[in-house]
Amino acid sequence: EIVLTQSPATLSLSPGERATLSCRASQSVSSYLAWYQQRPGQAPRLLIYDASKRATGIPGRFSGSGSGTDFALTINSLEPEDFAVYYCHQRNSWPLTFGGGTKVEIK
Amino acid sequence: EVQLVESGGDLIQPGGSLRLSCAASGFTYNNYAMTWVRQAPGKGLEWVSSIGSAGVSKYYADFVKGQFTISRDNSKNTAYLQMNSLTAEDTAIYYCARGAMSTTMDVWGKGTTVTVSA
Numbered sequence: 001e002i003v004l005t006q007s008p009a010t011l012s013l014s015p016g017e018r019a020t021l022s023c024r025a026s027q028s029v030s031s032y033l034a035w036y037q038q039r040p041g042q043a044p045r046l047l048i049y050d051a052s053k054r055a056t057g058i059p060g061r062f063s064g065s066g067s068g069t070d071f072a073l074t075i076n077s078l079e080p081e082d083f084a085v086y087y088c089h090q091r092n093s094w095p096l097t098f099g100g101g102t103k104v105e106i107k
Numbered sequence: 108e109v110q111l112v113e114s115g116g117d118l119i120q121p122g123g124s125l126r127l128s129c130a131a132s133g134f135t136y137n138n139y140a141m142t143w144v145r146q147a148p149g150k151g152l153e154w155v156s157s158i159g160s161a162g163v164s165k166y167y168a169d170f171v172k173g174q175f176t177i178s179r180d181n182s183k184n185t186a187y188l189q190m191n192s193l194t195a196e197d198t199a200i201y202y203c204a205r206g207a208m209s210t211t212m213d214v215w216g217k218g219t220t221v222t223v224s225a
Contacts, residue, residue: 034211042217043202043215043216043218046212046214050211089152089212091207093208095169096142097154098152098153098154100151101151
């Protein structure tokens with residue numbers, strides 16, 4: 001099983017700042033890495049797929065990078081609606097797995 | 108509009124069974140694999156099971172093998188998750204998502220809540 005480790009667990013930032021979230025895989029997932037945003041009481045929403053491709057309708061301030069085992073999600077200039085929990089997910093091999101999540105909270 | 112709507116969640120006693128449904132609309136359903144993901148209260152996302160577009164290939168997390176069964180009816184654009192021998196550890200919101208390994212899970216339903224309690 002591929003374990004995805006996200007860091008930090010919590011990120012405290014102010015609106016307008018940049019957020020950088022990390023996801024490390026226990027073995028290579030190639031570029032089959034996605035990022036999801038989950039706001040309280042809502043279903044996850046796909047932000048980034050295949051490591052760096054923005055999903056339909058996702059603002060340009062969200063970007064993804066990395067390949068193999070090390071990935072990052074960057075949110076430039078945080079908006080109030082960006083304060084949420086973010087999960088990485090790999091689809092390179094079964095079982096599909098998710099990281100434990102990073103909560104981006106208002107400082 | 109592409110949409111997934113889950114149903115079937117309930118309060119159920121330990122040892123009981125439930126069948127969840129996921130009704131799809133707005134896309135060519137039989138072109139996509141479908142997946143169930145769950146989220147226990149206050150916890151992260153956990154993959155449960157996926158089924159291929161034709162309903163032949165099925166995959167399960169180790170913790171549900173033999174307990175849950177995934178299926179689909181392409182004539183009804185609906186996926187199912189039959190859950191048996193439920194325990195308190197199965198208490199969660201169960202989400203249905205379009206996609207699995209061949210394509211990223213890109214569309215999610217709002218979820219249905221399963222509570223296992225005496």
